[in-house]
Amino acid sequence: MKIDEVKTDMWFKAMDSWFGMCRHMAEKPSSSKANKLYYELYVKYYERLISATEKGNIVVHPTSVPTEIIYAMDLVPMLVTSSTWQMAYSLKMFDKVLAIAKDYGIMDETCSVHRMIGAFAFKGWFPKPVAFVYAAGGCDAFCGSSRLLSHLYDVPTYCIDTPYHYTGQDIAYLTLQLDEMVNLLEETTGRKMDWDRLKESITIAQKQMELFQEIRELRKAVPSPMENRRAWQLNWFNWIYAGSDDGVAFFRTLRDELKERVEKGVGVPGVEEKFRLLDLFMAPAHSFKLLDWMQKERGANIVSETLIRYDNDVVLNPDKPLESLARKWAGGPLWNELQGTTDDVVRAAVEDAKAYKVDGAIWWDNNSCRQCGCIRMTRDGLLDKIGIPTALVTCDIMDPAFTTYDEMKDSLAQFFELLDSRERS
Amino acid sequence: MVMKVAGIDIGELTTKVVILEEGNILYHGIAITADKAEIAARKAIEIALQHTNLAMLDLSYVLATGMTRNGVSFANDTKTIITCLAKGVRRLFPDVRTVIDVGAESAAVFNIDGAGRVDSFTLNDKCGAGSGVFLESMAKMLEMSIEDMVDEALRADKAVTISNTCTIFAEQEVLSYTFAVPPVPMAEIVAGIHESLASRIFGLAKRVRIVPEVVLCGGVAKNRAFVKSLNKRVESELLVPEEPQIISALGAALLAAESATVIKGN
Numbered sequence: 001m002k003i004d005e006v007k008t009d010m011w012f013k014a015m016d017s018w019f020g021m022c023r024h025m026a027e028k029p030s031s032s033k034a035n036k037l038y039y040e041l042y043v044k045y046y047e048r049l050i051s052a053t054e055k056g057n058i059v060v061h062p063t064s065v066p067t068e069i070i071y072a073m074d075l076v077p078m079l080v081t082s083s084t085w086q087m088a089y090s091l092k093m094f095d096k097v098l099a100i101a102k103d104y105g106i107m108d109e110t111c112s113v114h115r116m117i118g119a120f121a122f123k124g125w126f127p128k129p130v131a132f133v134y135a136a137g138g139c140d141a142f143c144g145s146s147r148l149l150s151h152l153y154d155v156p157t158y159c160i161d162t163p164y165h166y167t168g169q170d171i172a173y174l175t176l177q178l179d180e181m182v183n184l185l186e187e188t189t190g191r192k193m194d195w196d197r198l199k200e201s202i203t204i205a206q207k208q209m210e211l212f213q214e215i216r217e218l219r220k221a222v223p224s225p226m227e228n229r230r231a232w233q234l235n236w237f238n239w240i241y242a243g244s245d246d247g248v249a250f251f252r253t254l255r256d257e258l259k260e261r262v263e264k265g266v267g268v269p270g271v272e273e274k275f276r277l278l279d280l281f282m283a284p285a286h287s288f289k290l291l292d293w294m295q296k297e298r299g300a301n302i303v304s305e306t307l308i309r310y311d312n313d314v315v316l317n318p319d320k321p322l323e324s325l326a327r328k329w330a331g332g333p334l335w336n337e338l339q340g341t342t343d344d345v346v347r348a349a350v351e352d353a354k355a356y357k358v359d360g361a362i363w364w365d366n367n368s369c370r371q372c373g374c375i376r377m378t379r380d381g382l383l384d385k386i387g388i389p390t391a392l393v394t395c396d397i398m399d400p401a402f403t404t405y406d407e408m409k410d411s412l413a414q415f416f417e418l419l420d421s422r423e424r425s
Numbered sequence: 426m427v428m429k430v431a432g433i434d435i436g437e438l439t440t441k442v443v444i445l446e447e448g449n450i451l452y453h454g455i456a457i458t459a460d461k462a463e464i465a466a467r468k469a470i471e472i473a474l475q476h477t478n479l480a481m482l483d484l485s486y487v488l489a490t491g492m493t494r495n496g497v498s499f500a501n502d503t504k505t506i507i508t509c510l511a512k513g514v515r516r517l518f519p520d521v522r523t524v525i526d527v528g529a530e531s532a533a534v535f536n537i538d539g540a541g542r543v544d545s546f547t548l549n550d551k552c553g554a555g556s557g558v559f560l561e562s563m564a565k566m567l568e569m570s571i572e573d574m575v576d577e578a579l580r581a582d583k584a585v586t587i588s589n590t591c592t593i594f595a596e597q598e599v600l601s602y603t604f605a606v607p608p609v610p611m612a613e614i615v616a617g618i619h620e621s622l623a624s625r626i627f628g629l630a631k632r633v634r635i636v637p638e639v640v641l642c643g644g645v646a647k648n649r650a651f652v653k654s655l656n657k658r659v660e661s662e663l664l665v666p667e668e669p670q671i672i673s674a675l676g677a678a679l680l681a682a683e684s685a686t687v688i689k690g691n
Contacts, residue, residue, distance in 0.1 A: 003686040256584075302618065341550075370427070375632070376631075376632060379545060383544055383545065387544075389543075389544045389545060390545065391546075392546075392547050392627055392632070394548065409546065410492060410505065413505050414506070414507045414546065415546075417504060417505050417507070417508045418508070418542075418543045418544075418546070421508065421543065422542045422544075
């Protein structure tokens with residue numbers, strides 16, 4: 001089965017709504033400099049995608065592909081996860097899209113991210129790309145949804161085979177995989193890799209990574225200076241603006257803003273820090289306002305996310321661009337935790353909990369996500385090694401009907417009472 | 426003046442009230458939750474006041490718990506169910522380390538450390554097959570009372586396996602046993618129903634830790650067949666309070682007493 005036609009009307013409709021929302025957020029008088037820039041750049045990203053839709057040079061990818069490669073080939077990367085979420089959010093149609101997925105036989109047991117990707121693909125609502133690229137590791141459901149996209153749109157796909165560990169040999173293998181990805185994109189798009197441009201973007205990516213680490217360091221301050229939802233913004237930009245001046249500009253603006261707060265000894269405006277929390281998994285995309293609620297109403301600052309971090313030893317070398325990207329990928333956000341053993345996850349959680357002086361941790365127990373299978377080990381690790389309790393919040397990353405906003409709020413309220421009583425005793 | 430306080434737990438099916446007088450239980454009662462939180466709570470507290478010949482003004486402090494606790498306008502404060510359960514269970518079983526609470530439409534399991542602090546909890550409010558409503562629906566389908574189902578299950582030497590985790594599909598499975606040729610004894614079917622619920626609750630409990638002493642509370646703790654099935658899985662002896670349904674209301678009342686004492690002291 002192939003789709004009959006690509007119907008981008010929905011995509012453009014979603015863009016209109018999204019742009020309106022972004023501009024409104026950017027122009028809010030209370031919006032900080034970093035906030036304004038975030039929304040401006042988000043608009044810019046999608047404007048570029050709209051223009052690429054017309055030119056036909058989009059490469060679709062999930063958060064597992066070094067986008068520096070795509071940019072350096074003068075192609076435009078489209079992050080399928082955030083695009084899916086953004087479209088469903090802008091059009092307020094989470095339920096409808098999930099119902100479409102069901103109509104096409106995608107079972108509820110499948111992660112809602114992939115159900116949504118499938119629904120959009122079956123309907124032909126994504127713009128037609130020149131290729132799909134994805135990685136097999138971490139979230140391996142992408143192997144299914146990306147192949148489905150590729151099949152329905154009848155375009156070539158490349159899967160980066162990812163090693164389980166990241167030893168020297170594994171990095172060499174990953175580098176080879178990226179090299180093959182470049183070859184495939186050259187073959188299928190007719191474009192050539194601009195190696196100088198790639199080297200240049202590696203230099204920028206190094207700067208970006210350093211800023212990222214600085215931001216993480218600043219969050220160790222008491223009170224923590226960063227808004228809870230900001231970490232996920234950093235994560236998205238780390239992919240969609242990888243190795244770009246715009247990415248550096250956002251990271252730098254945010255760094256400066258946080259630095260100023262830390263120097264003044266103040267936290268997030270209007271927030272009195274009561275709890276410092278470690279975030280162990282992905283908060284539901286439809287309810288980020290929950291992150292605002294816990295911070296503003298309960299003084300619960302998320303100070304670190306184990307999924308959004310770089311290993312300290314990741315250093316990029318522009319003279320070895322693909323190897324550098326392999327290292328950045330393997331030791332960077334999402335994949336350094338999603339791939340490999342649970343022991344590594346526990347180790348990272350314990351390290352962060354100590355370094356950031358957290359009072360508790362939160363695991364967003366996402367429905368149908370196999371990564372949530374290791375909750376018990378992580379929770380026991382944190383409790384046994386350093387006495388840190390973990391809240392387990394049942395939710396679905398894309399389906400707001402699975403656990404309601406109020407149910408999640410109640411779960412968190414129970415946890416805050418637990419932390420309160422521990423503090424008192 | 427002797428201090429009296431009340432704890433109210435608004436559950437999905439029933440509202441529980443405990444009134445304490447100087448720390449001792451003066452009254453405990455259960456009313457059907459047929460209305461919104463405010464009305465259910467008012468009705469339940471009115472019954473309690475009638476029984477005790479008290480007026481609302483005689484209560485120094487009222488604390489509400491349960492999912493809809495914030496809808497009770499006359500409560501001085503609210504606390505979440507885990508906090509109240511922990512308080513209530515500790516009062517009855519000071520050495521408790523694991524609490525399993527199985528209510529009509531939800532279940533919770535949590536651990537308490539030596540200092541009485543809750544350190545892990547997990548909830549099931551997503552699936553009817555993991556709560557009392559599972560037994561209710563099976564009893565209805567088999568046209569038996571819960572009590573008869575319990576008696577029958579306790580007579581069984583073995584139990585059928587109900588493999589479906591969904592109440593609706595489990596019903597079909599039970600039906601297939603009732604019409605099987607040769608017939609499956611009803612005792613084995615109802616024993617299987619209790620085993621199925623116990624297995625789900627045990628699975629939930631394994632998400633935290635099962636450390637003795639283990640206390641089972643909530644309405645389903647009154648079901649002897651369920652207690653027997655769960656006890657087989659939990660390695661230590663399950664402790665069941667005499668009135669397992671009122672534990673969170675008791676905890677709420679104990680917390681109310683603490684708050685009232687602080688206010689009085691000030």
